[in-house]
Amino acid sequence: MSRYLAGRVLEMVPVVVCLSFAAFMLIHLVPGDPATAKLGIRGTPEQIAAFRAQLGLDQSLPQQYWHFISGALTFDFGESIRSQEDVGELIGRRLQPSFLLVGYALLIAIVVAVPLATIAAVRRRSWVDQLIRLLSTVGFVMPSFWLALLLVNLFSVQLGVFPTSGYGDTFSEHLRSLTLPALTIGLGLAPLLLRLLRDSEIETLQSEYVGAARARGLSEPRVLAKHVLRNSATSTVTLLGVLAGVLLSATVIVEQIFAIPGLGSLLVTSVRFRDYPVVQALTLLFGIVVVVAGLLADLVYAYLDPRVRL
Structure with a gap:
């Protein structure tokens, strides 16, 4: 039974990796971004660009994915853009x-x-x-x-x-x-x-x-x-x-x-x-x-x- 369990756990590793990539990319496929949603139509292009830089959205997608996956390994998902709360505590x-x-x-x-x-x-x-x-x-x-x-x-x-x-x-x-x-x-x-x-x-x-x-x-x-x-x-x-x-x-x-x-x-x-x-x-x-x-x-x-x- 232990060998069976170990084999099934090992099979989960590539699945979880694929899940992490899907979790990261799906929200990026939705039209709009957090800066526009947060500042609204009253936000100037400079304010929107500064807010995107503050959130790290001005970086390339591979860089953003690396920050996401490295934080996920330590259960650190950052802060909520909307409420400024720790994401882990908010989900908890x-x-x-x-x-x-x-x-x-x-x-x-x-x-x-x-x-x-x-x-x-x-x-x-x-x-x-x-x-x-x-x-x-x-x-x-x-x-x-x-x-x-x-x-x-x-x-x-x-x-x-x-x-x-x-x-x-x-x-x-x-x-x-x-x-x-x-x-x-x-x-x-x-x-x-x-x-x-x-x-x-x-x-x-x-x-x-x-x-x-x-x-x-x-x-x-x-x-x-x-x-x-x-x-x-x-x-x-x-x-x-x-x-x-x-x-x-x-x-x-x-x-x-x-x-x-x-x-x-x-x-x-x-x-x-x-x-x-x-x-x-x-x-x-x-x-x-x-x-x-x-x-x-x-x-x-x-x-x-x-x-x-x-």
């Missing part, structure tokens, strides 16, 4: 809302998808299976912003159970404020997990070792829990690693809708103001999170199926 304050939202949404997706997928697999081709598949299709094609508006109208406007926006001050208020955003993301993710897990469970239910377990007199719940779910979870774990990027992109939209002070809303604001250091740091962070999520998914997959390590 926004980490908790985003990662709590992603974890909450992922938990909702798993809680919804696993039992429904198991019921659909056991009752294959019945009206129950058809209904679950229909609902999963509706959930998959529904846009996240439309689902968010429906949830706000029902639970906030009509019932008054959850707040329409904000984050709260205590942990309980955080969870209460993040419930509707997490439902928006989780209900959009659940259909993907449900479809994949259902197909995998149907294939597992037809295997010989499941029939042998039933022949030994094991109860159906034990057969499902010990043999079917465990062996069907490998493909689902792989999908979760791939969907890490989808989760992060969904938080950008949802955080804007519900006014959550997380990384997604910070990224949108920073792009609008051409805040290069913040955008580059966030892009690199999101990319590394996706890579690490893929690594963790592979490790869990290797644990569930030892043949992968070979």
Whole structure:
């Protein structure tokens, strides 16, 4: 297992290098620059040129990339152009809302998808299976912003159970404020997990070792829990690693809708103001999170199926 882990970590090195280059270049492809966005139309050409020199934007792109990557190696991304705050501290304050939202949404997706997928697999081709598949299709094609508006109208406007926006001050208020955003993301993710897990469970239910377990007199719940779910979870774990990027992109939209002070809303604001250091740091962070999520998914997959390590 240690050799497998070491090999996967080494494979991540060139990926992270490519990610750093993409994180640096993407914001440079956006029209406009920080000096124009900061000074506006009232800034004279001399003022704009002086501000660009102060930010180091008058240097060549290779020089700017070297400063970026050398700072990233020491976790020093400079100061925000917009707020004059340290980029690391600014991102650090926004980490908790985003990662709590992603974890909450992922938990909702798993809680919804696993039992429904198991019921659909056991009752294959019945009206129950058809209904679950229909609902999963509706959930998959529904846009996240439309689902968010429906949830706000029902639970906030009509019932008054959850707040329409904000984050709260205590942990309980955080969870209460993040419930509707997490439902928006989780209900959009659940259909993907449900479809994949259902197909995998149907294939597992037809295997010989499941029939042998039933022949030994094991109860159906034990057969499902010990043999079917465990062996069907490998493909689902792989999908979760791939969907890490989808989760992060969904938080950008949802955080804007519900006014959550997380990384997604910070990224949108920073792009609008051409805040290069913040955008580059966030892009690199999101990319590394996706890579690490893929690594963790592979490790869990290797644990569930030892043949992968070979």
